[in-house]
Amino acid sequence: MTATQIILPAERTADVLRLLGDRSIVFVGLMGAGKTAIGRKVAYALGLPFTDSDHEIEEASRMTIPELFELYGEAEFRALEQRVILRILESGRQVLSTGGGAFMNEHTRQAIADHGISVWLKADIDILMERVSKKQNRPLLKNPDPRAVMEKLMADRYPVYAKAALTVPTRDERKEIIATEVIDALATALAEAPAPEDKAQ
Numbered sequence: 001m002t003a004t005q006i007i008l009p010a011e012r013t014a015d016v017l018r019l020l021g022d023r024s025i026v027f028v029g030l031m032g033a034g035k036t037a038i039g040r041k042v043a044y045a046l047g048l049p050f051t052d053s054d055h056e057i058e059e060a061s062r063m064t065i066p067e068l069f070e071l072y073g074e075a076e077f078r079a080l081e082q083r084v085i086l087r088i089l090e091s092g093r094q095v096l097s098t099g100g101g102a103f104m105n106e107h108t109r110q111a112i113a114d115h116g117i118s119v120w121l122k123a124d125i126d127i128l129m130e131r132v133s134k135k136q137n138r139p140l141l142k143n144p145d146p147r148a149v150m151e152k153l154m155a156d157r158y159p160v161y162a163k164a165a166l167t168v169p170t171r172d173e174r175k176e177i178i179a180t181e182v183i184d185a186l187a188t189a190l191a192e193a194p195a196p197e198d199k200a201q
Contacts, residue, residue: 019190041179
């Protein structure tokens, strides 16, 4: 079965891109929220390049995320993540999906605010657990009680994710539906706020 893509009217795409200016669309949220899957759909619909920061980190280090965690620990991984995300953001307008802990770093949050519009994909615990249980490459969930770990991550991170420019709820719905809701929320928010070049110098 081929993946379906969102086809937006050309005029709507042009409007969103004009309001976006040279900023990137940056997805934040917990593992399992759908940042990569939804990000790809949004990028395709708007004709923008898509980047996954975890993939870029693995390419740059020639190691997997679990290997990096195991060898260097979370603090070193977060420092590498911060550098990679800043480099990505400085490379031009795109859709960027970030790792679950990236937005917790104050410097990374500032870089995202300076270069992009952050979108928090907010999901409930049952949706997240159903999705992450299908993958074994989650270093933070290598625990006898992964649900308790996820609940702790939600308690710690949701107040910080709430600082994102936009919050879009994600749920057990087709990816195209969620991606369209993201684009609608972006269009509304961008129309209400002047683009950087429109602000007084």
